[in-house]
Structures are given as C-alpha cells and as structure tokens.
Amino acid sequence: MTSAEVIGQPFVSVVIPVYNDAEGIRMTLESVIDQTYSHEAYEILAVDNNSNDGTRTVIEKYCERYPDLVQLAVEDERQGQSAALNKGIQHAHGSLIAFIDADMTVERTWLEDITKAMSEHDVEYLGCNVNIYIPEGEETYTARYNKISGFPMGEYIKSSHFVGSGCLVVTRNLINEVGPFNGNLDFSFDREFGNRVHAAGFDQHFESDIVMSHPARTSLRSLLSKSIRTGRGKTHLKQRYPERFETRSLSDPRNYLPLHPVRFLSRMMGDNDISMDELIVLYLIGCLSKLVRNLSAVYEQFQSNSSKNG
Structure with missing residues (x-):
C-alpha cells in the first residue's frame, strides 16, 4: 500500500488552516475525524498560522489522541490563509487534497462523497455546496442576512471559475501542473487559483449535493x-x-x-x-x-x- 491509495480508496489529505480559533478547530476536527472513510485512507493536517491563543494546544491534544490521523503543521513565517494552505500542501501525502476552514463541519460521508464525485465526473477540481446556519441563540439581522445571501459557490464556479478554498478538493496532479495558491495574495487567492486552473484547461465541477456547514456571521462588524x-x-x-x-x-x-x-x-x-x-x-x-x-x-x-x- 502507498500513500496514493489504500485498500482501493484514494488517499486524501485534509488541510485545515486556522488562526486564533480554538473552538472552531475543535468543531472541525471532531467532524473530520468522525468519517465513514477508512482512517487508513486519509490524514488531517491542521495548520496553525501562528495563533496566540489556545488553538495550538487544542490541535496538539487531538494529535495525541489520534497520532496516526491528525498532524500539526505550523506556518509562522507568513501571516495569511494562502500561506497556511500552502504549508498544508507541502506536508500533504494524498493524491487528493481537501480543504476545509476551521469552524466548518461536514457530514460523516463527506470524504466518501467527494472521492466518489471526483471519480464519477472525472475532474481534478471539485467545489462543494456551503450551507450557512445560524448558531443557536445568536439570531441577529446580520446572521439572517448572511444566511440568506450565503456563499453561492455554484454561481461563482460558472461565472468566475472558482470556489472558496474552504469547500475545495483538488488532485495532487493539478497542484503539480498549476502550482499552489499564490502566497503573495492576502485576499482573493482562491479566485486567482481557480482562474489559473481554468486557464490551464482543467474541468471544474460543482457538486451541490455535498454540503458543508458554516456558521453565519452574527455581528455587523464581522460581516x-x-x-x-x-x-x-x-x-x-x-x-x-x-x-x-x-x-x-x-x-x-x-x-x-x-x-x-x-x-x-x-x-x-x-x-x-x-x-x-x-x-x-x-x-x-x-x-x-x-x-x-x-x-x-x-x-x-x-x-x-x-x-x-x-
């Protein structure tokens, strides 16, 4: 068995960038650990982007509990999500790389669903649907606006050839062909990456039935x-x-x-x-x-x- 495939399943590297979000990374790790996909067929790379709260401590506890599944990577030279994502790519062993933001959660069949979708549609760039939900007890006008306006990833991929990095799956081959995210961009790096992928001739697929959940922004300031x-x-x-x-x-x-x-x-x-x-x-x-x-x-x-x- 190789890191490319385990017991007939493609090996998946799940990359989670995080900065100062101890509760968010806990939620996401719990969700990604609790998968129907074989634990031997994927790895979880939590990339701490130089947090100064208890985030790294939370990750380290999960590394101790699941030493063969969860790994800590650190990006402390450059602050920014693109740099953290690229650090995860550097450490990834999978033939598939799935990105998810800290504070997002997924269904137990998420890994099974994304590997199946990529195989069935024969694509190397896959975007998933994002459901915005309002956390219990945090109903505000801002949260409601954020939930309704949401993340229209299906529209993004049709009109601008990208999906957000928090709901993206790509192949190692694609990364080798077009390169990683642009680490010099602090904003819109996922849009530039998707545009570069499209220009290189790769098909891009949006899978509306694979739903990832993201809490709504509840304060006007965060929105x-x-x-x-x-x-x-x-x-x-x-x-x-x-x-x-x-x-x-x-x-x-x-x-x-x-x-x-x-x-x-x-x-x-x-x-x-x-x-x-x-x-x-x-x-x-x-x-x-x-x-x-x-x-x-x-x-x-x-x-x-x-x-x-x-």
Missing part, C-alpha cells in the same frame, strides 16, 4: 470585515493580473448606488418568513456591505498609488 477583504481582494487582482481580471471601473457611480431593490427582493423570496420591517433592515445591511466593499477597493487603490509615488 463588514468580510466586505473589506473582498473589496481589497478585487483591487489586488486587478492590479496584479489586469489581463485576467477585468472589473468595473472604481469611478463608476453604480458601485456606490444602493442595491437594486427588485433584484434584492428576488434573492429574499426563498425565505418566506420575512416581515416588511425585517426586509428593510436586511436591505440596509446589504447596501452597507456593498458600499464598504467598493470603498475598500478604492482605498486599496489609493494606498497602492501612494506607495508607488512615495
């Missing part, structure tokens, strides 16, 4: 922080790869107008239990998120220009 990262990532990609990432001009007034009310309403129609007052609040949250995202893109462009001129 807007995500908007800031998205806006900055938009500018990063446009600056570094202008030929690959054409985006609307930052001076276009449409960037700063409120959300189109009819389109917004159509997105909300899937949730029938929304009063008019709630709908107004959710609309305002959406408009604020859009504005912050685009202002962050402008700020990033301004900072870049200042650095060049200074």
Whole structure:
C-alpha cells in the first residue's frame, strides 16, 4: 500500500488552516475525524498560522489522541490563509487534497462523497455546496442576512471559475501542473487559483449535493470585515493580473448606488418568513456591505498609488 491509495480508496489529505480559533478547530476536527472513510485512507493536517491563543494546544491534544490521523503543521513565517494552505500542501501525502476552514463541519460521508464525485465526473477540481446556519441563540439581522445571501459557490464556479478554498478538493496532479495558491495574495487567492486552473484547461465541477456547514456571521462588524477583504481582494487582482481580471471601473457611480431593490427582493423570496420591517433592515445591511466593499477597493487603490509615488 502507498500513500496514493489504500485498500482501493484514494488517499486524501485534509488541510485545515486556522488562526486564533480554538473552538472552531475543535468543531472541525471532531467532524473530520468522525468519517465513514477508512482512517487508513486519509490524514488531517491542521495548520496553525501562528495563533496566540489556545488553538495550538487544542490541535496538539487531538494529535495525541489520534497520532496516526491528525498532524500539526505550523506556518509562522507568513501571516495569511494562502500561506497556511500552502504549508498544508507541502506536508500533504494524498493524491487528493481537501480543504476545509476551521469552524466548518461536514457530514460523516463527506470524504466518501467527494472521492466518489471526483471519480464519477472525472475532474481534478471539485467545489462543494456551503450551507450557512445560524448558531443557536445568536439570531441577529446580520446572521439572517448572511444566511440568506450565503456563499453561492455554484454561481461563482460558472461565472468566475472558482470556489472558496474552504469547500475545495483538488488532485495532487493539478497542484503539480498549476502550482499552489499564490502566497503573495492576502485576499482573493482562491479566485486567482481557480482562474489559473481554468486557464490551464482543467474541468471544474460543482457538486451541490455535498454540503458543508458554516456558521453565519452574527455581528455587523464581522460581516463588514468580510466586505473589506473582498473589496481589497478585487483591487489586488486587478492590479496584479489586469489581463485576467477585468472589473468595473472604481469611478463608476453604480458601485456606490444602493442595491437594486427588485433584484434584492428576488434573492429574499426563498425565505418566506420575512416581515416588511425585517426586509428593510436586511436591505440596509446589504447596501452597507456593498458600499464598504467598493470603498475598500478604492482605498486599496489609493494606498497602492501612494506607495508607488512615495
């Protein structure tokens, strides 16, 4: 038996990047350990990105309990999720590499399902569905907006040729062909990676029936922080790869107008239990998120220009 295949099953390396999230990594490790897939046919690489809380201690306890399954890797030279993911890739032994974010959970058949889907569809880049749920007792307007707007990975892979790194599975062969994530990108590195994979001619498949669960962002601050990262990532990609990432001009007034009310309403129609007052609040949250995202893109462009001129 080799690391490429064990008892007829492809060997899978599960990579979990984490920074200062002791409870999140505990949840994810419990979920990924409790799989129907043979423990001999996969490994779990928890990559600590220089946490300064109790995160590493939690990982070390799982390494002690499951020494043949869970391993700790450390990325303390560069802060950032792309660097942590690449550290996991460096340590991975599997012919398949599955990425999952700390604080996400999966069904017990997750590993069986992803290996089956990749084989049946004959693909080397697979995106999974992400279900946003509201943690018990943390129902807020922000959480509700985040749950409804969600992560439309199916739309992402069709329109932009990528899925988020937290719900992605790739082959070792693909990594060898196109390279790992761009460690110089702090934001939107998963989009750049997926775009590079598509340009290299690899088929990309989205499997809607494989569902991974992610807790909703319950505070407005956390939601807007995500908007800031998205806006900055938009500018990063446009600056570094202008030929690959054409985006609307930052001076276009449409960037700063409120959300189109009819389109917004159509997105909300899937949730029938929304009063008019709630709908107004959710609309305002959406408009604020859009504005912050685009202002962050402008700020990033301004900072870049200042650095060049200074």
